[in-house]
Amino acid sequence: MPPAIRHVLFPGRHHLVTSFQVTYLTDLLAGRVRDTAGEPVACAPDARVVWALTSATHSGTRRNPVPAHRREAMIEAVTTRAGLPSLVVPVADVLPSPRFAHTVLATSELVLGHALTPADTVVACSTPDVAAMYAADGFRVVTVEDGAPGDPDRPWAVLERMVAGDEAWRALAHPDAVAFYERYRLDEHVRLVHTDPTVQDDGDLTETRDYATYTAAFDDASDRKWAQVAPHVRPGRVVDLGCAAGGLLERAARDPRLAESDLYGVDVSRHLVAEAEHRRAQGVFANPNVFFAQRNLLLGPVFHERSVDTTTTIALTHEIASYGDGRADLELLARRIFDQTRPGGVWINSDVLGPAEPDRVVDLVLDGDGDVPARDLTALERGDAAAYVAALSPAARLTQFTQDFPALSGADVKVEWVERGTARSVARTTLRTAMEYLYTRDYTDSWLSECHERFCDLTGDDWADLLTGVGFELEPGSGPWRNDWLVENRLRVGAALRDPVTGEAIDWPDTHVLTVARRPLVPVAG
Structure with a gap:
């Protein structure tokens, strides 16, 4: 007969606690659950559930919408009312690793002051791959939702119901978890995080x-x-x-x-x-x-x-x-x-800022040979992609740009090579496209991220119309301006703008906008 269990290690992100989980853990402590080998799990009278709160240092993303302190407080609220003896161990967010179980166990030992061993601990885990890590270390495992009658929803599935507007989530989540979510308006917060169209799963605009x-x-x-x-x-x-x-x-x-x-x-x-x-x-x-x-x-x-x-x-x-x-x-x-x-x-x-004449056709004269095939940079590591782009001449980098920029930003780009050569190349395009390229070309460290960004969507007049259209008044000094340092040290290095008809140099356009938009003290009539 195995010795009595004193700890139930329950690893997970625990963004929600379900009624099924509370019932299951209560039955487990009462000795009414069998492990994966079919053996009954006998728990000591003083046995406690150790909620290993993973990804505790990561929040505000689709993967982890609720911060750790709220998750911990929810667990405490639910387990106290349910009479479920529990401890919470926050575990830092880590990359996927075959040593994940070790990370959880080492963190638990540090927080609790004693080690969780196979002799006194059973692991409650419904994710087979994770459960296998603990089993390989000699721990007995109970499977919680995995294989349970009726195929109960895991907490994440309940959370997704909530995001989708399915009110069944309230019946599936533990009542005290529902009350906690409503008290802190976590349901609204999670919906916002999950439905944000601009942010990646890990909490940023770009990966x-x-x-x-x-x-x-x-x-x-x-x-x-x-x-x-x-x-x-x-x-x-x-x-x-x-x-x-x-x-x-x-x-x-x-x-x-x-x-x-x-x-x-x-x-x-x-x-x-x-x-x-x-x-x-x-x-x-x-x-x-x-x-x-x-x-x-x-x-x-x-x-x-x-x-x-x-x-x-x-x-x-x-x-x-x-x-x-x-x-x-x-x-x-x-x-x-x-x-x-x-x-x-x-x-x-x-x-x-976009140029005042975005559709004007110009010749963009660039150092180097533009007749260099573009590469698929998505197959490269970030550092390798950065090194490759940084080594390209201004003309060759434009060739790469004409592939990556429209694919990532959705912009319409048309470039006609008028001249190509080892020393100099000439590309005929719009002033908007020329400036988009020149604004982007030096950001080689995050090239694909920068190629997702359009700098020239609005002109100075567009900004004035947009701001006054919502009710602002523009303060004196608002409007376009040209950053001459940027022109001299970045834009014109290895590059020039010429008129395609006369061949004469074209003045560099305004590069930036500063607007100071004031909300009127008295609403504007009409």
């Missing part, structure tokens, strides 16, 4: 971004960006949408004018918000009232109406247009920001 490079580039430019927007910021509640790792708010937190202000950073990317929170924990922000949240403003309001004094969006709007529904999503964003802005408050937007 091909190099975060170290992205964050470093954003931080490097934060002094310049803050100098540009700071004169227009109204103190009070200040919100930086698309805050990345908080570089702009770090500068704002040092501004004496904002010492009494509340500073909020909002970003859709789980990775970037996590880095911002880490920086806050390290004391990077001089103002103690700095807060971060992972949200997507397109899916619903983040702040109450007329509650925000300043909203900033820096290099964000082109991403919203690119990963969403183009101008329609920018108009939705503008309406949401208008609604949250106090009368007299402002939305400050700075981003790359």
Whole structure:
């Protein structure tokens, strides 16, 4: 007869607790369940369920929509009311590994202060591949939902019912779990995360971004960006949408004018918000009232109406247009920001801009030979793809761009090679396409991610129409401008624009837009 069991190890993400699980675990502790070998499991009177809460450091994504602290609190609420002796062990998110069982066991030992051994522990697991890992280490296994009469829904299937609007989820989830979800409006939160059309399953716009490079580039430019927007910021509640790792708010937190202000950073990317929170924990922000949240403003309001004094969006709007529904999503964003802005408050937007004459035909003169076949970069590791693109000449890189950019961004690209040669090539195309390429070509570290983004969807006039159309008034100084440093050090390196008829050089167009849009103190009539 095997010795009495003192621990039931129950690993899982546990985003929901079902009535079936509570009944099953209660029966298990009472000795009414058999293991996979058909042997009854005899539990000691003081036996407890150890809920190994996996992916505890990962939240806000389709894979893990509910943060660990809420999951732990839900388990405590359910098991306390159900009289189910339990302990919760948070386990950090890890990549799939054959040592997953070891990770859970090692974490449990660290948290509980003693090891869970095959002699005193049974593993409750309905995922055969995971259960097999514990069995290989000598643990007895009970299968919970797997093979149970009636094929009961696993928690994730119940969660998907909830997302789909199937009210049967309430009957399947444990009543105290339902009450907990309603108390903290977790059902609304999970639906938003699952139905977000712009974000990948792991919590970002794209799966091909190099975060170290992205964050470093954003931080490097934060002094310049803050100098540009700071004169227009109204103190009070200040919100930086698309805050990345908080570089702009770090500068704002040092501004004496904002010492009494509340500073909020909002970003859709789980990775970037996590880095911002880490920086806050390290004391990077001089103002103690700095807060971060992972949200997507397109899916619903983040702040109450007329509650925000300043909203900033820096290099964000082109991403919203690119990963969403183009101008329609920018108009939705503008309406949401208008609604949250106090009368007299402002939305400050700075981003790359499309040329005023986007359809003008130009000759793009590039160094190198454009007669180089494009490669399928999706088959390469990110580092290998970056190295390959970085080694291409400006002309050869355009050839690669004409394959990757339309495929990933959905843009219409037409390029006619007028001349090809080992030293110089000439491509005839629209000014919009030429600028899209020149804005993108130097971002080789995240080439496929950048080729998903369109920089030239809107012109300066388009921005003015969009903002005034939702009710904003444009402050003096708003409008297009040309970043001459960018022109001299990036755009014209190995490249030139010429008129295809006269052959004369074409002036470089405006590259950026700065708009300071103010919500009127009195609503505009009509």
